[in-house]
Amino acid sequence: MNRDQLVQQLMATFLDELHVHVSSLGRDLLALENNLSAEERAEAWTSIFRAAHSLKGASAVVHVDPIHVACHRLEDIFEFYRDSDQTLSQETTSILLKVVDAIEEIGMRIRAEQGIEGAPLTEMLPQLERLADQVTGTDSVKEDAGSVKEGAGSVKEDADSVVDGDDEFDDDDDFEFDASPAVEQAAEKTERDAAPKMPPINxxxxxxxxxxxxxxxxxxxxxxxxxxxxxxPGERDELLANLFRSAHSLKGAAGVVKLVPVQELCHRLEDELESIRSGATEYSTRSATAMLEAVDVIRDAGSQLKAGRELDLGEIESRTSRIDDLLSGSAEPAVADTRPTPETEIADTKPAEPKQLPEETTEPVAVESQGKLGLETKSEGKTPSPKRVKSDQGASIRVPAEKLDALLSHSGELLVARGRLAFRAKDTAAVRDLAAELRGTWRENEQAMRDLGERTIDDGDIANPRRIAAVIEHTASRLTALSSRLDALASAIESDNRLLQQTCGLLDDEVYNVRMLPFSDACGGLQRAVRDIATGGNKKIELKIVGAEVEVDRSVLEGLKDPLLHLVRNSADHGVESPAQRTEAGKPERATITVSAELRGGQVQVRVEDDGGGLNLRRICEIARKRDIEVPDDPREQARLIFAPGFSTAKLITDISGRGVGLDVVQSQVESLHGSVDVSSKPGLGTRFTLNVPLTLTTIRSMMVKVADQTYAIPTSAIQRLVRFGPDDLRSSAGRDSLLLGEAPMVVASLAQTLRLPSKGLLAGTAAKGLAIVLNVADQSVAVVVDEVLSEQEVLVKNLGSRVRRLRHFSGCTLLPTGKIALVINAANVVRTALGMKLDLVAAARASASARKQTVAGPDTHGRTLLLAEDSVTTRVLLRNILESAGYEVTTAADGQQAWELIQEKPFDILVTDVDMPRMDGFELTAALRGLESAADLPVVLVTARGSDADKQRGVQAGANAYIVKGNFEQQNLLETVAQLI
Incomplete structure (x- = not known):
């Protein structure tokens, strides 16, 4: 490591340590102002002294002299108060907090690669010296304070003396370096760019x-x-301390960047909080409103600065005056004109636009005195300022969200690589089986060729059988070597694949855990929204958050924020009655809105429910009819009308509702998260919105299906069951197709026709049976017909991109192990489209089935009975689908023992069985059948993953008629084998 790298590493470590110690000092100094027990006070002083001591040592290592001297004086002061057990006065605490802020400001300057000369801390050192002298009764250390002014300039000379022409350090070398580069240039530029009446923004x-x-x-x-x-009282004191600390820290930070309006506003809040803490003023609704309006002013200023816009100082001054009036009592909190209703109206709050990330600037910013605060940047390389991911448990670090996303992307690519390796392993196994087959063929011909070699033929004859036999023998030996090598290669690849799979799993879990945040992060603005509406509408509302600790993927939480805010505002504004109406209805004056989160498998269920008047279904249906929307008879379906685009029952247009941007936005946002939203209501008791979303959007469990020779992924969270059906199971009424499942009919639709693709299978007359997947989204079910079900697997979901993102039936795409792309089905939109389609699938299916009976070539499978023994549920479903589509009547068994019992109960035309099964394997079952008189001649097909010659030989010895290896499995091969044996 060279000198520059070492300097950077040490300084970065110091800055991280400085941040931790400064936070600890500020927190513990404020805590000492509360009524702590003797044990708590001792613990606080120990923490304070330790932080100052550690910071003094660290600053000495990197030669940041102002911090070193300040921490030395702070140690003296802290030691006196710790040992004497005296109480810090508020005045002394204020001075110490200002010193801590000044220390933090130096750290910010160093991090921004600015000079530390002229920093506020150097000007505060004499005052700190006097304070140390007063409390300790010792003489001030004048030379320490005096040396600070030269500290920043002398550091570079110390650093230059360390290395003489050598870029590398030995472990035992001492070193020093410059912590304040280009101080003079920065000072000159600041003076040049500063506005005449206000300091420049940093x-x-x-x-x-x-x-x-x-x-x-x-x-x-x-x-x-x-x-x-x-x-x-204890909680109140703690909250006051937190408020004071936040206002104080924000004031200090605003002062560092020279953002005077924010600094002055925070100073005003500090004064008010100090008055409340001393008992001179009571905390009231007026105080809370003033605090919240101040937060709004500060946030608005920050948002404008992030977007690079100018600040309107006149507007800030006007709003600050309003806050002063509230605090002084000369103004009352504003009351919004909202109309309370006994039953829930459908509010239409437009979700907030996504905030633009801040861009870094590298030049000082000037403040115009005419009333506008502007930013002027000349930086060419602008990068967004990273957001922070916070955690209250254990040690935490700041990780930019974009880095986590990049890590996740790489993890996903590794997942794809794992799938490709597994695919290659299957290819290698297939080559190994081919080599084994060739070797067996050569062995069968070896003896015949040796017999030919006994004939007397001229040795020079090229057709000499002896020469031919020698060639064959040599080739056979080479094939044996090839087979051996392929066996070793296949075993190695399988071993590597298992290791890669384990590594990918661990990496996936770690990335998954890093991205997880508590559900409470999505509820940050809900409390404020409820309070504002309750205050404006003269209502009493309590918001409860249940399941705040449930962890959800960051991207899912971000996607939930707007829908939750919309639903909570809707409940507070229209779902909850006024106190008088609630009293008249026998309810408590204070209404309750509950936002809850609960884990359900791989999903999180979020509920927003209130105890208000419930939905006014009569009015909802009335407005739906006026808008020519079909009104269903089922009350649950009537309630779902509120999700229609632009639907609103609000009679009064306000800033909260009535603008026609309604719950359809909530529905679309939730569905973009691969989730669903539903609503239920009871008159007079309240309304509940239920949102079901996946825990993560990175990988989803999907069923891979084939439609019109294309592969698609359907999220398993939307799949209820798989169904096989024939033409006689379909019903039709008024153009609406349905599938009879048991006694209940279910709407049925073709996925191919929904996607406007040509139909195959039963609907095209190429199969006797059809296969449907029952999709269930928000308690709405549809049986969707597909051509084939391939497998169930985890898929990495990628965005479709801007050009095709408006394809409503797809929510993303994924890369298959074969290298091909499969689209991910948007189950909610497919269900919605299917419910609105009126296609006569019944007639098409029956016509196709009739034509198939007349034209289909091949063996007559009608009435042929087949027993399928397979312990894997997925494989059993796939094989049964293949065989039933060919016209066989299939009975299934979960293992060999069950198959043995079924065969003794009734006759079958053929048995298709796996080998590795519990209780009785395929070899044992086949051997047992050959000893059973009634089944001695029953054709047996072994379908297994075992592909070695020894296993095949064992199968033949057991009495199997055919042996099919799953690694080389082809649907047509199975059907041809079964047809040939029958």
Whole structure:
């Protein structure tokens, strides 16, 4: 490692350590202002002293002298208070917190590669010295403070003295380096770009500030709302401390980047919180409203800066004046004009537009004094500022979301590579079987050729059988060697495949866990939304979050935020009655909205339910008829009318509802997550929305099907069952096709016709039986006819891209092990389309079946009975489908023992059986049948994964009539073999 690399590594480590210690100092200093027990105080002082001591040592290593001197003085102060057990005054705490902020500001300067000369910490050191002298009663260490001014400039000389022309370090070398490059140039440029009346915004630190702003605003909003309902004094003090800490930290950060309006607003909040903490002012609804409006101002400013737009200082000043009026009591919280209703109206809140990620800038930003705050950047390479992933449990680090996405992409490609290797392993096994077959053929002819060699023929004759026999013998030996090598190669590939599979599984699990976030992250703005609507509508509403700790994939959580906000606002604005109406109905004045999350297999079920008046089905049907929407008879289906595009029952257009951007947006967003949404309601008792979404969008379990010679993936979460049917199982009424399942008919549709592809199988007359997959989405079921079911597997879902993303029946695509692409079916849209189709499949199926009986060539399979023994459910379903499609009457057995019992009960025309099965394997079953008089001549076909010569020989010895290896399995080969034996 050369000198520059070592310097960068050490400085990066120091900055990470600085962030941890600064956070600890700020948190513990504020905690000491609360009424802590003696044990808690001792623990807090120990933590504070340890942080200052560690930071002093670390700053000495990297020669950041201002921090080193400041931490030395802080140690003296902390040691005095720790040992004397005296209480810190608020004034002293404020000074110490400012020092901590100044230390953090130096870290931000270094991280942004700015100079530290002239930093606020250097100006604060004399004050810190005096404070240390006052509390400890010692003389100030003047030389330490004086040396700081030269510290930044002297560091480079120390670093240059370490290495003389050598780029490499030995382990025992000492080193020093410059922590403040280009200070003079940065200072000159700042002065040049500064506006005459306001300091320049520090554009290099702005991305870091904007990232912190999001966290601080979220904390302020959450704690401000919680303060309104807290009753426990201890919890109240803790919330106040959190509010003060957030406002204080945000004020300091705004000061660092010279964002004066935000800094002044946070200072005003600090004053108010200090007044509340001292008991001079009571925390009220007015206080909470002021806090939340201040958060809105700060957030709006941050959003504009992220987008590179100018800030309207006049608007900020106006809104800040409104906040001052609220705090002083000269203004009242605004009351929105919302109309309470006894039954739920369908609100139409437009989901927020996606926020643009901030772009990094490298030049200082000037502030115009005429009332506009603008950003001027000259950076050519702009990159988005990464979002943070936070965790409250255990150690955590910041990981940019784009890096996780890249890691996930690589993991997915590895998954594809694993599938390709498995495919190649099958190919190798097939070659091995071919070589074994050739070797067997040569062996059969060897003896005949030796007999030919006994004839007397001229040795020079080229057709001499002896020479031919020698060639054959040599070739046979080479084939034996080839077979041996192929056996070894196949075994090695299979071993490598198992190892790769295990590695991929572990990597997949780790990436999956890294992306998981608690469900509470999707509920961040819900509390605020409910409070605003309740305050504006004079309602009393309590929001409960259940299952906040349930972990869901980050991309799923992001996709749930807007739908949840929309549904919660809808419940608060229209689902919940006024207190008077609730009292009249015998309900508590305070309504409850519950947002819950629960794991269900590979999915998470999210519910948004209220105890309001329920859906007004009469009005919903009334509006549907006015819009020429067909109204069903089933009340559950009537409730689903609210998901129609632009559907709204709100009579009053407000900023919350009535704009025609309704629940269809929620439905489309949830379905884009491969999920579904449903609604249920009880008059007078409330409404429940149920969202079912997968835990992750990266890989999904899918059923691979074939339609019109194309392979498609259908998510198994939408599949209820597989069904085989014949023409007589279909029914038709008023152009609507249905499939009789037991006693209940179910709507049936052809996936081929839904996708506008040519039909095959039963509908085309090429098979006697049809195969349907029953899809169930939001309690709506449709039997979808497919040509063939191939397998069930995990698939990596890729986006379709901008050119084809509007294909409504597909939600993505995946790469198959063969290298081909398969489209992923959007089950919800297929069900919706199928329910609206009116195709006479019944007539087509019966006509095709009749034509098939007249034209189909080959053996007559009608009435032929076949027993299929297979322990694998998937393989059993596939084989049964193949054989029934050919016209055989198939009975299945789960193992050899069950097959043995069935054969003794009734006769069969042929047995198709696996080898490796529980209780009785295929070899044992075949041998047993040959000893049974009634089944001694029963044809037996072994279909197995075993492909060695020894296994084939054992099968022949047991009495099998045919031996088919699954690795080389072909549907036509099986059908031809069965037909030949019958």
């Amino acid at each position: 554009a290099a630190l702005l991305p870091i500030f904007l990232e912190e702003l999001e966290d601080r605003c979220a904390s302020l909003s959450q704690d401000a709302i919680a303060m309104e309902s807290v009753t426990d």
